[in-house]
Amino acid sequence: MIAKYHETNDKVLLLYELLGRVNLSKKDYDALMRYLSGLEGERKFLDVMRDVEGVLILWDIYLEDYSAQFDFLVIAGQYVFHFDVKNYSGVYEHKDGLFKGANGRVNKKLMLQLTGSEAGLNQFLLHHGFHYKVASRVVFMNESFQLIGDTDKYILFYYDLGRVVEYLKGNAGISDAMMRLCDTLIAHHGDDSKFYNIDDYDIENVRTGVRCPKCRRVGMSRDAKGHKYRCRCGHTVSNREAVDIVYRMLQVFRVENIRKSDLNRHLGMPNRTLQRILSNHYIKKGINRGTYYEKQ
Numbered sequence: 281m282i283a284k285y286h287e288t289n290d291k292v293l294l295l296y297e298l299l300g301r302v303n304l305s306k307k308d309y310d311a312l313m314r315y316l317s318g319l320e321g322e323r324k325f326l327d328v329m330r331d332v333e334g335v336l337i338l339w340d341i342y343l344e345d346y347s348a349q350f351d352f353l354v355i356a357g358q359y360v361f362h363f364d365v366k367n368y369s370g371v372y373e374h375k376d377g378l379f380k381g382a383n384g385r386v387n388k389k390l391m392l393q394l395t396g397s398e399a400g401l402n403q404f405l406l407h408h409g410f411h412y413k414v415a416s417r418v419v420f421m422n423e424s425f426q427l428i429g430d431t432d433k434y435i436l437f438y439y440d441l442g443r444v445v446e447y448l449k450g451n452a453g454i455s456d457a458m459m460r461l462c463d464t465l466i467a468h469h470g471d472d473s474k475f476y477n478i479d480d481y482d483i484e485n486v487r488t489g490v491r492c493p494k495c496r497r498v499g500m501s502r503d504a505k506g507h508k509y510r511c512r513c514g515h516t517v518s519n520r521e522a523v524d525i526v527y528r529m530l531q532v533f534r535v536e537n538i539r540k541s542d543l544n545r546h547l548g549m550p551n552r553t554l555q556r557i558l559s560n561h562y563i564k565k566g567i568n569r570g571t572y573y574e575k576q
Contacts, residue, residue, distance in 0.1 A: 343468055361415050373428050
């Protein structure tokens with residue numbers, strides 16, 4: 281059972297919506313690419329684990345008071361399994377707890393972060409009166425990833441998850457104690473946006489257009505019949521879906537009182553078509569030039 285899903289924080293959402301609309305600083309662009317790559321790996325992990333019954337899966341927990349962040353916690357029987365998911369690609373050498381990539385860069389923190397978060401989780405369990413054993417593992421989900429050098433019982437690869445799933449299937453089910461721990465963890469989940477210190481951008485002068493939800497390119501165009509928007513990758517969305525995409529973007533940009541003109545600046549949709557969608561699916565507020573729309 282998936283008890284908690286990942287929620288992207290506001291700062292990352294802003295970077296995501298700005299991508300392709302402004303020139304992001306290298307720092308912000310690299311941070312967004314790392315986030316998206318990590319998210320891809322975590323989604324692959326969840327696809328493998330989602331159908332396991334009798335366990336509780338929490339995707340993304342940050343215990344601020346304990347300086348502990350977790351990609352996945354799986355509560356099963358008397359154990360809390362902590363999985364730190366990585367989507368690395370290429371060849372890495374592992375020696376004495378250090379990971380060295382082909383480019384020569386060395387990651388000294390990976391295993392330290394794993395053990396540090398495990399220590400924080402043990403403190404959390406003790407403080408709240410829960411008696412569970414904790415087992416932590418790093419999981420490399422990218423099939424193109426190769427690791428040479430030292431072996432380590434704390435390291436798993438995507439092909440190891442089959443036996444993990446089989447082990448978890450042997451659990452008796454979800455107990456009241458497991459649910460109490462799950463609820464307590466969720467109640468103490470903090471805001472991780474402080475880890476993202478992003479630059480300021482001019483929201484008023486962003487590139488306009490509808491972002492494709494599949495390939496993320498900005499600039500979907502209306503088809504000849506005017507019934508949908510089409511991307512160069514071939515993906516299409518309905519007029520209604522396009523309005524929703526732009527509305528959500530304006531919300532991320534913190535646009536107050538979203539007006540029809542705000543939407544159509546990006547949509548380029550006939551006024552009657554847009555008005556019909558807004559009348560059927562949004563709530564009209566204000567009058568005359570002060571008219572704006574809220575989601576139903």
